[in-house]
Amino acid sequence: AGEMEFARNGGGCGRWIPHQAFRNSGAISVQAASLEEGQKLLTIARTCLAPRTQPTHYGTPMYVVALGCDLKFAKNICYADSFVNARTTALTPIGLGCHVCERQNCQHRGSPPRGHKLHFDISRRHSGLFTSG
Incomplete structure (x- = not known):
């Protein structure tokens, strides 16, 4: 361990x-x-x-x-x-996992970090499924 x-x-x-x-x-x-x-x-x-x-x-x-x-x-x-x-x-x-990870622009992210709000902007392209802030 x-x-x-x-x-x-x-x-x-x-x-x-x-x-x-x-x-x-x-x-x-x-x-x-x-x-x-x-x-x-x-x-x-x-x-x-x-x-x-x-x-x-x-x-x-x-x-x-x-x-x-x-x-x-x-x-x-x-x-x-x-x-x-x-x-x-x-x-x-x-x-350690998507819900506790603070890395932004991760293409493998399956969920936003806990406590962050999701941002959707249809006029911008980014690497992941969504952005958070």
Whole structure:
């Protein structure tokens, strides 16, 4: 357990690698990310199939297992070699969840930050579904 507390209710950030791991079923996905508070983390994620306990017409459940640590430990993790050997590491900006994230203009935002009013302006185009202020 670490200092990073990700959303337990309401969904996590859509930019965080565990959500994207479903695209690469069975492959190990690695992401260097930054939180709003400035924390930098390394996350390793992979899908896994659960044992089938129901009839076959329900399909086989697929889950994601994710492990994470502070980015400063990347040099000790073999899956992070591409980040360690790079001159600069592109960090993916992520949040704890849309309702607590203050990042504006996020294309992945599914709901406004809690306590913000929505602004709709049909004469302007912006990157997300809506803007808030």
